[in-house]
Amino acid sequence: MSRLHVYPRLPAPVAEQLLTVHTGRDLLELRTLSATADPRTTWYPTAPYRVPEDDLRALQQTVRAIATEAHWPAPLSKTSGTAFDRLLAPALYRQMTIVPADAASEEVWSFLSLVLLPDVALWRWPNPLRRPGYERIIGRPRNVFRRLWARIHSLGEDVGAQLYEDEAVAILERPTLGAHPRVARAIAHAHLTTAGEAGTARTDILRITARRLRRLAVVVSLESLDDAQLADLMRRYTKEAIDQLQSERTTSTYRPVPTQVQARSGAR
Amino acid sequence: MSAPISAGYLTPAEERIQSGTVTVTSAQGTPVAEGQPVPDWDYFTDLTATWPLHVDLPGVLQDCGLSSDATVTCFVTWHSSSTNRRGNSPPARLTDGGNQLIVVIPGTEIGGNLTVTARMVLAAPDPAPTSPLAATLPGAILWQNRRRFTLEGSGSRFPVVATSFADSGLAEGRRSLWYLSCTPDLDGSDTGSIRLYLNTDHPAITTMLNQPDAETSRTLADMLRHDVVRQLIQTALRCEDLQDDHDHGEGTLGELFINLTRRYFPDRSLSDLRSQHRSDPGELEAVIQGLDRVLA
Secondary structure, eight states: OOOOBBOOBOOHHHHHHHHHHHTTOOHHHHHHHOOSOOTTOBOOTTOSOBOOHHHHHHHHHHHHHHHHHTTTTSOOOHHHHHHHHHHHHHHHHHHHOBOTTGGGOHHHHHHIIIIIOHHHHHHHSOOTTOOTTOTTTSSSTTOTTHHHHHHHHHHHHHHHTTSOHHHHHHHHTSHHHHSSHHHHHHHHHHHHHHGGGSSSOHHHHHHHHHHHHHHHTTTBOGGGSOHHHHHHHHHHHHHHHHHHHHHHHHHHHOOOOOHHHHHHHTOO | OOOOOOOSSOOOOGGGEEEOOOEEEESSSOOEETTSBOTTOOTTOOEEEEEEEEEOHHHHHHHHTOOTTOOEEEEEEEEETTTTEEEEOOOEEOOSEEEEEEEEEOGGGOOSEEEEEEEEEEOSOOSSOSSTTSOOSTTBEEEEEEEEEEOSTTSSOOOEEEEOHHHHOGGGGOOOSEEEEEOOOTTSBHHHHEEEEEETTSHHHHHHHHOTTSHHHHHHHHHHHHHHHHHHHHHHHHOTTOOTTOOOOTTBHHHHHHHHHHHHOTTOOHHHHHHHHHHOHHHHHHHHHHHHTTTO
16 A cells, blocks of 8 residues: 655635635636645644655646646536546545545645645636635535545545436435445445436435435444345335335326316316 | 434343443553543554443343344444544444453544444344344344544534635625524534634724733623524524434534534423424523523
């Protein structure tokens, strides 16, 4: 296993100031303002390995290369944004080699988004409403880079990169389901193999599955199940969610003609 | 610990299970019990949690309506508040008498508060239960208990940001005192969902930040603390999904709301509080004011 690093941390007040200053700026200008260091950053105090500046520069280049493939700085459509995320997630995870506990620091992701790669961060999520604590740029869990890293860390490259944004959120933002990697992967795997062919909205299926699993997890310890039991349970819950959704759709499209109308029109 | 949850099946009487002192130990360290900070811990120090259990197994099976052929396993799980990561020891068959539950926790995956939970579960459906009310689902939780350890800081870190509202556009850039931002996602992280902005354009706020011991600063800080609690309780009561008997999980906003309302109103249910909040919100606010002893 490669050596794990800690990353620079940009304090929250500085991050919010930078976000205000950077929002709306030309992307080419943001690129020139980007840097691999900032005097206001701090580090986790006892870490033996701080990420070297060369590694930060290499990370910058990797992310920018993927952005260029997605036609940076041209505005992204929803589809091309998702495609960019799918390409970036595994590359970011592999290259960062960050201590997972350090990756839980909001300040680390604020550094990445506002100092190292503001040109890419604000291209992917431009903050059109100029929100001061914009969660896609400030390093909170939905941060542009943090959510992609967390997705691969919890779900692995094989399934993590195949999920849509809303699907990953449905699993990872429910602590009872997303915090345990084996459980999270079992949900994602069953979803991709079972719901992928259902011919109905995948995201809706996973939302129903996750809601029902969360209720089950109050009385059933999912982590105590072995792999076979877990896979079986997830398959069953996914199938039931598909059935529920199909039944709701059938009911909502069936509109019986009111009796008075039937009488007037002669309908039987 | 969370409120008791009606599981819909039989569970054992508490006296059937005796927990010894639950400890967390680093490789070189001495065991630390609940309530004490774990000394010298950092990301690069793995921890071992140990949970001794003394169990009256025949009594547990009898209380649960399970036969002597039923397989009950026990294990210990951990959850870290900052990384929102969980793990567990492999389930082991529960034995009558002493059981020692041990889990090794990787230091690189944890931070903030560490919650350790001992669980006793039904491993597989009992072929011959003695009661129709016995648990049937594999993994059904028959008993659990939690302990919390502090790894970093003095608890959850409430994010506070001092910023100019005029520059950042918060509250339309007005000269407000503060703004409590709370995204009411009950499953979301507690510290990730709440943020308190202090307006550095307001002279009272800059005084409070620069001269915290001044009389006016102490008064304002008192008002600020009360207002934060007041707003959080109001937000909690507006969340219809928040229920007394629902375990939202450690480190979530739902858990924070439940703990907060229980701390202020230990004898009242959420539906009772909601009812008062709808019919006479002013009186409820006055009650919170009194409980907070604002300026008293």
